[in-house]
Amino acid sequence: MKKKFLALMTASALALSLAACGGSSSSAASSSAASSAPASSGATSGAASGSAGGTFKIGVIGPLTGENAIYGQAVANGAQIAVDEINAEGGAIQFEMKSEDDVADGETSVNAYHNLQDWGMQVLVGPTTTGASTAVAAEAYNDRVFMLTPSASSTDVVSGKDNVFQVCFTDPNQGIGAADYMAENMADSKIAVIYRNDDAYSQGIHDTFVSEAAAKGLEIVYEGTFTADTATDFSVQLTGAQSAGADTVFLPIYYQPASVILNQANAMGYEPTFFGVDGMDGILTMEGFDPALAEGVMLLTPFSADATDELTQNFVAAYQAAYGDIPNQFAADAYDAVYAVKAALEAAGCTSDMDAATICEAMVAAMPTISVDGLTGKGMTWAATGEVSKAPMAVVIKDGVYTLPD
Amino acid sequence: MKKMKKSTRTAFLTYLSVILVFAVMYALDSAGMLTRSLSGQLVPICCYMSMAVSLNLTVGILGELSLGHAGFMSVGAFSGVIASMYMKDIIPSVPLRLALTMIVGAALAAVAGVIVGAPVLRLRGDYLAIVTLAFGEIIKDLVNCLLVGYDSKGLHIAMNLTGNMSINDLGLEPTGVAIIKGAQGATSTLTIASFTAGFILVMITLFVVFNLVNSRAGRAIMALRDNTIAAESVGINITKYKMMAFVTSSALAGAAGALYGVNYSSLQATKFNFNTSILILVFVVLGGLGNLWGSLVAAAALTILPEALRQFSDYRMLVYAIVLILVMLATNNPTLKAALGRLKPSKKQEKEAAGNV
Numbered sequence: 001m002k003k004k005f006l007a008l009m010t011a012s013a014l015a016l017s018l019a020a021c022g023g024s025s026s027s028a029a030s031s032s033a034a035s036s037a038p039a040s041s042g043a044t045s046g047a048a049s050g051s052a053g054g055t056f057k058i059g060v061i062g063p064l065t066g067e068n069a070i071y072g073q074a075v076a077n078g079a080q081i082a083v084d085e086i087n088a089e090g091g092a093i094q095f096e097m098k099s100e101d102d103v104a105d106g107e108t109s110v111n112a113y114h115n116l117q118d119w120g121m122q123v124l125v126g127p128t129t130t131g132a133s134t135a136v137a138a139e140a141y142n143d144r145v146f147m148l149t150p151s152a153s154s155t156d157v158v159s160g161k162d163n164v165f166q167v168c169f170t171d172p173n174q175g176i177g178a179a180d181y182m183a184e185n186m187a188d189s190k191i192a193v194i195y196r197n198d199d200a201y202s203q204g205i206h207d208t209f210v211s212e213a214a215a216k217g218l219e220i221v222y223e224g225t226f227t228a229d230t231a232t233d234f235s236v237q238l239t240g241a242q243s244a245g246a247d248t249v250f251l252p253i254y255y256q257p258a259s260v261i262l263n264q265a266n267a268m269g270y271e272p273t274f275f276g277v278d279g280m281d282g283i284l285t286m287e288g289f290d291p292a293l294a295e296g297v298m299l300l301t302p303f304s305a306d307a308t309d310e311l312t313q314n315f316v317a318a319y320q321a322a323y324g325d326i327p328n329q330f331a332a333d334a335y336d337a338v339y340a341v342k343a344a345l346e347a348a349g350c351t352s353d354m355d356a357a358t359i360c361e362a363m364v365a366a367m368p369t370i371s372v373d374g375l376t377g378k379g380m381t382w383a384a385t386g387e388v389s390k391a392p393m394a395v396v397i398k399d400g401v402y403t404l405p406d
Numbered sequence: 407m408k409k410m411k412k413s414t415r416t417a418f419l420t421y422l423s424v425i426l427v428f429a430v431m432y433a434l435d436s437a438g439m440l441t442r443s444l445s446g447q448l449v450p451i452c453c454y455m456s457m458a459v460s461l462n463l464t465v466g467i468l469g470e471l472s473l474g475h476a477g478f479m480s481v482g483a484f485s486g487v488i489a490s491m492y493m494k495d496i497i498p499s500v501p502l503r504l505a506l507t508m509i510v511g512a513a514l515a516a517v518a519g520v521i522v523g524a525p526v527l528r529l530r531g532d533y534l535a536i537v538t539l540a541f542g543e544i545i546k547d548l549v550n551c552l553l554v555g556y557d558s559k560g561l562h563i564a565m566n567l568t569g570n571m572s573i574n575d576l577g578l579e580p581t582g583v584a585i586i587k588g589a590q591g592a593t594s595t596l597t598i599a600s601f602t603a604g605f606i607l608v609m610i611t612l613f614v615v616f617n618l619v620n621s622r623a624g625r626a627i628m629a630l631r632d633n634t635i636a637a638e639s640v641g642i643n644i645t646k647y648k649m650m651a652f653v654t655s656s657a658l659a660g661a662a663g664a665l666y667g668v669n670y671s672s673l674q675a676t677k678f679n680f681n682t683s684i685l686i687l688v689f690v691v692l693g694g695l696g697n698l699w700g701s702l703v704a705a706a707a708l709t710i711l712p713e714a715l716r717q718f719s720d721y722r723m724l725v726y727a728i729v730l731i732l733v734m735l736a737t738n739n740p741t742l743k744a745a746l747g748r749l750k751p752s753k754k755q756e757k758e759a760a761g762n763v
Contacts, residue, residue: 065723101720101722106670106674107450108712110446111443111713112716114443114445115442115443115713115716117443118441118442118443132672134593134671134672135671135672135673138670139671154593156590156593156672197551197588197589198547198674198675198676199676200590200591200593203572203587206572210572211572
């Protein structure tokens with residue numbers, strides 16, 4: 001049954017791509033695809049050749065199991081929703097998607113990447129985590145496979161590799177964004193930083209935050225560290241922050257340790273303003289965590305599931321219907337990544353019979369020319385270096401939902 | 407021809423099969439007949455084989471339990487990465503640079519082995535297990551504090567012990583390259599590892615271990631394992647021979663780590679955690695204590711297995727665990743052992759029969 005369906009899809013896609021090659025019908029096909037797509041305003045470059053089409057094979061890599069599984073699953077699910085939408089549209093470009101598990105480990109991620117290559121992957125959406133992405137990016141650069149990571153935020157992922165792009169903010173971007181926001185809105189606060197010093201993501205944001213905070217004249221009164229092995233008890237760090245008189249605690253960490261911190265701070269009656277970054281996203285849907293503890297927590301995130309625009313609401317509804325959860329920022333990043341890939345494929349005029357390397361070269365040229373209206377930002381554009389340009393947004397958790405701060 | 411000793415025969419058969427397997431895999435790989443998945447795993451498999459054989463020297467032949475073998479791999483990996491990045495402009499030849507990288511990795515891991523072994527190997531009991539366990543954790547935390555950069559003035563190294571420093575505090579020139587950035591690890595390593603280098607590493611490892619085992623020192627080491635008191639009574643210097651085996655083992659692990667380090671452009675200290683140490687111990691136990699070719703087969707099989715199980719998607723590690731348990735049960739099954747035992751004497755009889763003719 002499934003095979004039959006697949007065969008039918010492939011056949012119809014083939015027929016479509018053939019029709020697209022016909023010439024006169026081609027521009028109609030691609031323009032209808034662009035206008036009817038909910039997220040991508042694909043071809044802003046008028047030079048888009050009209051012959052883009054076919055069923056492309058997209059590979060997705062992320063930690064589907066293990067301690068970071070919530071991120072990988074969000075990415076795989078978000079990408080799947082975008083792929084389903086695009087396929088249901090029936091435009092010239094159709095996608096076939098396969099997601100592989102990498103347990104957030106570099107070696108396994110490279111293995112997963114090779115596995116996807118054996119499957120015939122033409123475009124890579126992933127990996128999800130920073131360390132894994134850096135390892136895979138080097139391979140993708142050598143193999144000339146176009147790579148768009150939804151959520152790996154370190155500049156090391158993209159630097160020096162022309163075919164690697166990011167959908168999320170970079171670490172410096174987040175650290176600087178957080179410091180700038182604090183300098184503007186809470187300039188005279190005493191800041192404590194608690195970060196995980198054996199994690200690439202956490203340390204990356206911490207380093208840029210500290211240097212930007214110094215430049216903006218913010219006062220950092222305490223810095224506490226922890227590692228993966230000591231992420232179960234934060235009484236030392238919290239007592240340190242409290243006795244140093246900190247009224248703002250910056251947490252450039254993932255949400256699991258953050259939940260412990262919030263819990264312990266509550267137990268010891270310490271009530272500073274907690275300020276997180278995009279790794280904090282997901283804390284409200286965490287199992288066994290009382291969302292009331294996260295009341296008043298601020299975080300810097302490009303996506304809020306409670307936004308009222310139609311696009312977000314449709315996405316949240318589709319995600320909840322399919323997976324029963326409220327999507328987090330990673331799902332939204334992956335959703336946008338798939339639409340960005342679609343827009344770039346259209347702009348580059350790629351067809352699915354091209355090999356990965358040809359598609360890669362065409363997309364590298366097309367990427368800086370496209371602009372995508374996605375869940376995580378309006379009018380996202382990419383620099384040739386691979387970094388995305390979109391506005392960060394600070395939200396505060398009020399009554400269990402993200403709201404814009406007053 | 408004079409009849410070859412059994413140990414020598416095993417050694418030569420192992421060399422021969424490794425060479426054969428390498429030749430076949432190399433030919434298949436060059437002809438593009440391997441899947442990308444398998445050809446990408448060739449170098450890590452070689453590293454894990456070398457790790458397993460070297461750990462077998464400590465656990466199987468010396469008879470001391472080590473739970474921190476990944477720590478030596480870590481020392482080798484990060485020193486190898488630093489060495490290879492430092493030499494990238496000085497030595498343009500990649501094979502030479504790779505060889506030097508592995509030598510540096512081996513040397514530093516040997517130093518670490520001396521530091522760990524010197525106090526502990528004087529003791530009797532399971533102290534080595536405890537201390538190596540701690541060593542693995544200490545190395546992880548030390549590398550997390552390590553900041554290394556390189557510019558025209560040479561290497562810049564800082565230990566970020568207070569947690570307040572970043573790579574900017576190294577004072578690198580604008581053209582300088584950051585090699586290791588604390589917790590972010592090595593993030594821009596040039597990948598120079600090759601399957602041939604992996605093969606040579608495995609051959610050297612086997613050669614060193616086989617020759618050590620079959621030498622006078624090796625017999626002393628095994629005598630220590632079997633009966634320490636008896637060995638001491640005939641005048642064997644216990645600490646010296648224990649150190650010899652342990653330091654050799656850590657140096658070989660360092661060389662394997664160096665090759666592993668330059669095979670990936672990004673490497674974090676957390677990769678070499680307790681789980682990795684246990685994984686290598688599993689290779690050794692599954693292959694059989696003291697059985698070197700068993701370690702080789704187990705390392706290769708257990709590295710390929712999780713990838714081969716990808717069709718089970720989320721359940722693959724579950725299936726992996728079940729397969730592992732089944733294999734362990736099967737290899738310890740008395741019926742199976744008896745069946746294997748029946749095969750062996752018949753072989754011997756044949757040979758004797760052949761010898762008589």
